[in-house]
Amino acid sequence: MKQIFTIVVSFLLYAIAFGQAQQRKQQLEEQKNAKLKNIAEINKILEEATSKKQRSLGELNAINAQIQQREQIRGAIRREISFIEKDISDTEKIIEGLEKDLSDLKKEYARMIYQASKMSNRYNQLTFVLSAKSFNEFYRRIQFVRQYAVARRKQLEQILKTKEYLETQNQIVRKQREEKTSTLTSLQEEDRELLNLQKQQSELVKELAKREAELRQQYLAEKKELQELEKQTLALIRAEIKKTGGGETKEIVLTNPEDIKLANSFAQNQGNLPWPVDNGFISLRFGKQKHPVIANFYIDNAGVKIQAKQGTKIRAVFEGKVEAVRERMGPGYSIMINHGDFFTIYEPVDNVMVKENERINTKQILGTIMPNFEGTPELLFCIYKNDKKLDPEKWLYKK
Structure with missing residues (x-):
């Protein structure tokens, strides 16, 4: 029963965490898309500013605004990576608990099989029942034989369910690790974009500084x-x-x-x-x-x-x-x-x-x-x- 309770609790915790993760991911995705929309808007203004013969503060303002938007996107991606790492850690803890529960279930099942082997045929079971010293003991032994058989079946079912849920959790953690890899790639792309913008910013500031008067x-x-x-x-x-x-x-x-x-x-x-x-x-x-x-x-x-x-x-x-x-x-x-x-x-x-x-x-x-x-x-x-x-x-x- 302890293992069953642990599995149920783990499942409920995972369901709550999964729902929160999905909601958080959607919010971060919406924020990122809003920032990308702002960047596209700023790009149009920047194109108009750079089309002029003389470089201007307006062009610098547009680059600065893009840098700010990119930094905010990068911050959102970093937060998402942090959340994914926590999700992976939580899932791995669930897997660790399930593996322990599965091991305990298998040990318990092995003991039950061993006990069952002692009365593996109908003769032994009949001898066990008929050797009762009273009617009450006779009745209890009949109930025990029946319940023990049911318990063995339930134990086996629980082992199979735990294996199935464990495989599901392993698939989830693999997906989470793939998501982390993909998100890290997005972060590297943002870092490159930001570095390029900072380079443009530095060059333009130097050029404008020549027109200080x-x-x-x-x-x-x-x-x-x-x-x-x-x-x-x-x-x-x-x-x-x-x-x-x-x-x-x-x-x-x-x-x-x-x-x-x-x-x-x-x-x-x-x-x-x-x-x-x-x-x-x-x-x-x-x-x-x-x-x-x-x-x-x-x-x-x-x-x-x-x-x-x-x-x-x-x-x-x-x-x-x-x-x-x-x-x-x-x-x-x-x-x-x-x-x-x-x-x-x-x-x-x-x-x-x-x-x-x-x-x-x-x-x-x-x-x-x-x-x-x-x-x-x-x-x-x-x-x-x-x-x-x-x-x-x-x-x-x-x-």
């Missing part, structure tokens, strides 16, 4: 534009705060039920907002970021910059009212949308398709993306809660 001028111009945008944005938001009577609290006082509902709905969608462009990647994150080429230069980014293909349409991430459409210091326009006490900003925008005070819907087209100073199509996207800057990457859905 030009990049410094570009950096200063962009810094001036960002400061002007933030100044205008805060002026508009603080005017709205003052208009609603929230001057002391420095917060917009919402009284209209529709505005309250809109603000609450926006807040509830943190992490689920659609991207303001349908293709692209984050080329510059929120906050203080190190310049990719110039040493000791930092960019204090009010939002996130999203690099995309030329002519990509810009869309609103949530419904609301167009608070302002303003000309920028450089080419194009800046669009600010009011979502109650939240605000989203998009710039630079070309071919503007909305006007001030217009009510708009989620994903409504605002215009098209414009190239920056070096000719790379790049959108600055910002989110404010009252006059406080928020990290947009925490609000957009994860690609």
Whole structure:
């Protein structure tokens, strides 16, 4: 009975582990496919960037984004290898336990056969039964002969079942080892891809460093534009705060039920907002970021910059009212949308398709993306809660 219990428990544990492994494998596969889709998208942007005569920060951003995606894929593969190794270890423990159970079952069966051999014919069995000293003992001996025969058959059946299950486990562990080999091959391929990208990255950084003076001028111009945008944005938001009577609290006082509902709905969608462009990647994150080429230069980014293909349409991430459409210091326009006490900003925008005070819907087209100073199509996207800057990457859905 002990062996039967061990086998049943082993089977249940394996069934649970197998289900978890399959679910985990599916999740990792979905993550990998999502990353590969992102890489394909970035590749198209990279091809557009490399088609230009002069190499650019946009090209470097695309390579950096690919490196990041490849590193994430490699991390997922490493986790999968770790999980497979644990699965192999768990299966080998099951096999070890089954082999011990099988050995014990065989020993027990051998003892039963030996005992049975002592009364191997009907005469011996009859003698054994008739030699009873009382009727009760006579009855018990008849029951014993019958039950012993049944027990032998069950023991043999259990040996055969254990052998069958043991072979199944051996097949599983062989498959797991094949899967590990295949996954290790995938990891080696990712390592080669990553090494190639890092080589391209290093060569491009060296080439761009030769144009440091030009990049410094570009950096200063962009810094001036960002400061002007933030100044205008805060002026508009603080005017709205003052208009609603929230001057002391420095917060917009919402009284209209529709505005309250809109603000609450926006807040509830943190992490689920659609991207303001349908293709692209984050080329510059929120906050203080190190310049990719110039040493000791930092960019204090009010939002996130999203690099995309030329002519990509810009869309609103949530419904609301167009608070302002303003000309920028450089080419194009800046669009600010009011979502109650939240605000989203998009710039630079070309071919503007909305006007001030217009009510708009989620994903409504605002215009098209414009190239920056070096000719790379790049959108600055910002989110404010009252006059406080928020990290947009925490609000957009994860690609």
